[in-house]
Amino acid sequence: MIQLGVFHKLPILRERSVGLYLGDINKEEDQILLPSKYVPEDFTIGDELEVFCYLDHEERPIATTLKPFITLNEFALLKVLEVNKYGAFLEWGLEKNLFVPFREQARKMVEGKWYLVYLYLDETTNRLVASSKTNNFISNEELTVEKFDEVDIIVSRYTDLGVEVIINNKHKGLVYNNEIFEDLSLGEKRKGVIKKIREDNKIDVSLQQIGFKNIEPSSAKVLEFLERNNGFLGLHDKSSPEDIEAILGMSKKSFKKSIGHLYKEKVIVIEENGIKLVK
Structure with a gap:
């Protein structure tokens, strides 16, 4: 078939x-x-x-030959055109509207409003069905991403800590409020970078296109040291070359260049007694 x-x-x-x-x-x-x-x-x-x-x-x-706004096993922000006794019907660019049964609505849908939904194939009926219970279709149990990967993200929810995002249509991540420097809209699709994977598999995401995989070795070394030491490094541009060499194994020139790059990309802040990772 x-x-x-x-x-x-x-x-x-x-x-x-x-x-x-x-x-x-x-x-x-x-x-x-x-x-x-x-x-x-x-x-x-x-x-x-x-x-x-x-x-x-x-x-x-x-x-x-029409192009739908969503395809199988993907997420998209869609508008409700009608609600009746069977469920809600979404506009998705095709003649026949997309059905959302009541059992697949995270909260009762309202005509004229927009919702982030997932499109799946109901194996019992062989029908394409949408669901706004998006958490049912993502999992962080077995991760397919690594730190510093560039990923596709979709804005899925606003929280007190920041904005939750769906990563590569598979995992949940979070962009912290203090790292957001622009308005983000529900359902917005863009690129992000895996900043940190925690022990419980929670994922921190950065919107800054740092290009971690291609970061120069000295910057990567400083970043790794910060990650291993609670986000702080007791060195600065007035530190002696000997101290820098002893702690990081690099020249003072390389150190200054690396922290300049990380500061420019808003990854660190420079304080009087050292440098700190932005959290």
């Missing part, structure tokens, strides 16, 4: 009055209709078309 909820590149098999049939010529279960209204003006049998596949109003698999 053709996977629902994702884009496919499928060859045109034949033309009929209702549209084009796409898919595998040898497997009827892997064929799908592209209705006439989506058929391009110029085409040749055998051409490949990129289409999105889902169920139409009569619960039949169908292809479309």
Whole structure:
């Protein structure tokens, strides 16, 4: 069967009055209709078309050239168009609205409001369904990211400590309030950097594009020392070259260059008696 909820590149098999049939010529279960209204003006049998596949109003698999706002196993911020006795229906860029059963609503949805939802395939009904219970679809038990990785994040919730984000559609992270220097909107997608992974697998995320993986060795060394020593290093630009060499194993010139870089990227603050990691 053709996977629902994702884009496919499928060859045109034949033309009929209702549209084009796409898919595998040898497997009827892997064929799908592209209705006439989506058929391009110029085409040749055998051409490949990129289409999105889902169920139409009569619960039949169908292809479309329209681009939905969300695809299978992803998160997106969507608007509620209607609420009835069955649940809520979201606008997602296709003719048939996206269904959210009451059991999948973190709180009762209201017409006209926007919600961050996850799109999944209900294996019992073979229908695409959305859920605003986003925590059910992410986990930090088995992490697939490491410190300093650049990741894709989605703003998911505001807390007293900061802004919770979804990392790579898989994990939960937090950007602390004192590291946010711009407005962040619910559902906003952007890049982030894994700043710290704690013992309980909680993840701190930075919005600053420091490029930790490519950071110069001396800056990385200072950063690692700070992480291991409760965020403080008792050295500064007036420290003797001997002290710097003894503690960090680098020259004073390299040390000054490294802390200048980290300060510019807002990773550290420089105090009278040393440098401190921004938390």
